[in-house]
Amino acid sequence: MSGRLAVIGLGPGPEAQLTGAARAALEAASDLFGYGPYLARVVLGPGQVAHPSDNREEIGRAGAALALAASGRRVAMVSGGDPGVFAMAAAVCEAVETGPEAWRRLEIEVVPGVTAMLAVAARCGAPLGHDFCALSLSDNLKPWATVEARLRAAAAAGFALALYNPASRARPWQLARAFDVLREVLPPETVVVFGRAALRPDERIAVTRLGRADAGMADMATCVLVGSAETRVVARPGLPPLVYSPRSAT
Structure with missing residues (x-):
């Protein structure tokens, strides 16, 4: 055999x-x-x-x-x-x-x-419905300066972002720093989704804005989605909001 x-x-x-x-x-x-x-x-x-x-x-x-x-x-x-x-x-x-x-x-x-970003996206609508990219915040295999440069470039280019490996006991500061970097480029109203354990019994999905995003809401079981400047939130009476990135871009 x-x-x-x-x-x-x-x-x-x-x-x-x-x-x-x-x-x-x-x-x-x-x-x-x-x-x-x-x-x-x-x-x-x-x-x-x-x-x-x-x-x-x-x-x-x-x-x-x-x-x-x-x-x-x-x-x-x-x-x-x-x-x-x-x-x-x-x-x-x-x-x-x-x-x-x-x-x-x-x-x-x-x-x-x-993958995690698709599971989280599915639980809140279509935040990755237009152009997006995925980044790992771990600096185990690349310098942190590279992480920051890629965050700035992707946000400035108008991509929605999926952030993997946002936090761990060994790296408790990196997501907060990533949010600081993104705030240099994106408006404070930019949508942020914290998706922890998506589709599992202990799932926790939270939708907030970049200006209020708290890195303490994430751990290694969390995938963080950051919308583009065009990503929208649709309020629904008695139901969770729908988050989506429009299929067209200006």
Whole structure:
């Protein structure tokens, strides 16, 4: 039996948000790798083996999965959300590029999932309904000066923004600084959505304005959406507001 590696997006959390293709790829695997909390979301079938690891071990995790696949096993690498959005697909590609020739000969499939920004957007309307970009506020793999430069450029260009990795115990200050940077470019009425654990039982969605946005409302389970200057809020009596970015731009 020839080995293969499937890099699978588990979506935002609920079973209903797992795609049929992802479910089939999980069931076909002999071994499953992933960050421990994500891997714990998967119910193992008979004979399947889990290989959990810590959050900052992406390249080591990718190498271990590729090595096992090269030995003939059918391996799954799981990510929360979509594996290609600040997740394991890029780490697998990086490991293949720098690893042994045998890894380049493996069958590798990336199975998409619903990423956090799409889950949060769906819960409040269509804040990403026009041009947008996604940025990670983590400076683990890039300088903070690069983060600030990209924030300014994207906001000045009129993009709505999806901010991943907004805060952690090791980085409690970065979202507040990001808001300060955005306030240099965007008006205080700009819409901001805090989406924590979107589509999960502990979901919390809050809509505010950039001038009042409080970084303390976010943690690592939060995706923050910042509208463009054209993003609107539609009030609805007795119902949550609809947030959307118009399909046309001036």
